Amino acid sequence: MTLPAIRISGVTKRYGALQALGGVDLEIEQGEFFGLLGPNGAGKTTLISALAGLVRPDGGTLEVMGHDVVSDYRNARRRLGVVPQELVFDPFFSVREMLRIQSGYFGIRGNDDWIDEILANLDLTAKAHQNMRALSGGMKRRVLVAQALVHRPPVIVLDEPTAGVDVELRQGLWQFIRKLNRDGHTIVLTTHYLEEAETLCGRIAMLKGGRVVALDSTANLLQRFATHTLSVRVERPEIAASLGGVNGEAGWMEFAFESYHEVEPLLARLRETGAGLIEMRLGEPDLERVFVEVMHSA
Numbered sequence: 050m051t052l053p054a055i056r057i058s059g060v061t062k063r064y065g066a067l068q069a070l071g072g073v074d075l076e077i078e079q080g081e082f083f084g085l086l087g088p089n090g091a092g093k094t095t096l097i098s099a100l101a102g103l104v105r106p107d108g109g110t111l112e113v114m115g116h117d118v119v120s121d122y123r124n125a126r127r128r129l130g131v132v133p134q135e136l137v138f139d140p141f142f143s144v145r146e147m148l149r150i151q152s153g154y155f156g157i158r159g160n161d162d163w164i165d166e167i168l169a170n171l172d173l174t175a176k177a178h179q180n181m182r183a184l185s186g187g188m189k190r191r192v193l194v195a196q197a198l199v200h201r202p203p204v205i206v207l208d209e210p211t212a213g214v215d216v217e218l219r220q221g222l223w224q225f226i227r228k229l230n231r232d233g234h235t236i237v238l239t240t241h242y243l244e245e246a247e248t249l250c251g252r253i254a255m256l257k258g259g260r261v262v263a264l265d266s267t268a269n270l271l272q273r274f275a276t277h278t279l280s281v282r283v284e285r286p287e288i289a290a291s292l293g294g295v296n297g298e299a300g301w302m303e304f305a306f307e308s309y310h311e312v313e314p315l316l317a318r319l320r321e322t323g324a325g326l327i328e329m330r331l332g333e334p335d336l337e338r339v340f341v342e343v344m345h346s347a
């Protein structure tokens with residue numbers, strides 16, 4: 050069996066009275082595109098910081114490609130690239146200087162060919178000589194991605210990389226991250242854009258209150274938790290309600306169903322009872338719905 054890219058066992062972390070991580074177990078295989086989701090304060094950043102050796106857990110162990118992040122810190126850190134959530138930079142350096150300095154931290158010299166490739170892929174070539182303080186927020190975020198990649202880490206963790214990034218840049222960023230994943234890099238992503246997670250991630254863990262409350266392939270999560278919906282606009286909503294419809298967005302009633310076979314009888318009942326159908330639409334299960342259901346039931 051190949052070594053997991055990330056192994057997290059029984060990790061706990063307290064900040065005073067607050068239990069930020071309450072015993073997290075997680076194994077992520079090499080080559081996965083993995084999503085770590087959860088509401089604000091669920092513990093995602095704390096877990097990532099523990100992985101990067103920036104936060105020391107109270108209990109449990111974390112490994113990157115078989116290297117313990119505490120006892121074998123240097124080897125673990127070399128194999129990991131973290132794109133942090135916070136934009137923190139030294140404003141006096143240019144983009145290229147920043148990336149050279151970052152390479153230096155890992156003892157890598159003569160890294161300019163790789164730096165050029167990263168800059169090109171992130172559409173930053175024209176900004177290479179600009180000072181960090183002159184860059185827009187979205188561009189700074191792309192430099193953070195570049196910084197995490199200078200040492201060609203096999204495992205890349207991105208903590209909300211697309212916050213504040215416009216649509217075009219976001220797509221460009223994902224194209225590049227997907228390419229890295231195809232080339233064999235393991236990707237771990239946290240995001241509040243559930244649509245992005247749904248299209249990109251093969252497997253997802255959901256955290257709530259510092260615990261993993263759901264862990265499965267994206268396809269299974271969609272199938273297991275989410276139902277389809279039939280939304281109708283009718284002349285007499287009270288009749289639709291008496292048939293089990295619940296209020297949806299402005300003026301719409303929603304019926305949840307498991308199989309398409311249920312739709313025809315439901316429409317027939319609406320007709321027979323004189324609900325007066327005006328408009329209808331079908332909704333596919335999506336990760337947002339799954340997320341809401343999981344968070345409610347956990």
Ligand SMILES: Nc1ncnc2c1ncn2[C@@H]1O[C@H](COP(=O)(O)OP(=O)(O)OP(=O)(O)O)[C@@H](O)[C@H]1O
Pocket residue numbers: 064067069087088089090091092093094095096
């Ligand atoms: N340095 C710290 N000192 C005290 N409490 C902290 C510290 N860092 C995090 N916390 C708390 O730990 C909990 C988990 O925070 P964390 O940042 O890991 O959540 P998150 O899932 O990343 O949230 P978000 O989606 O908002 O980024 C929160 O309640 C937070 O307030």
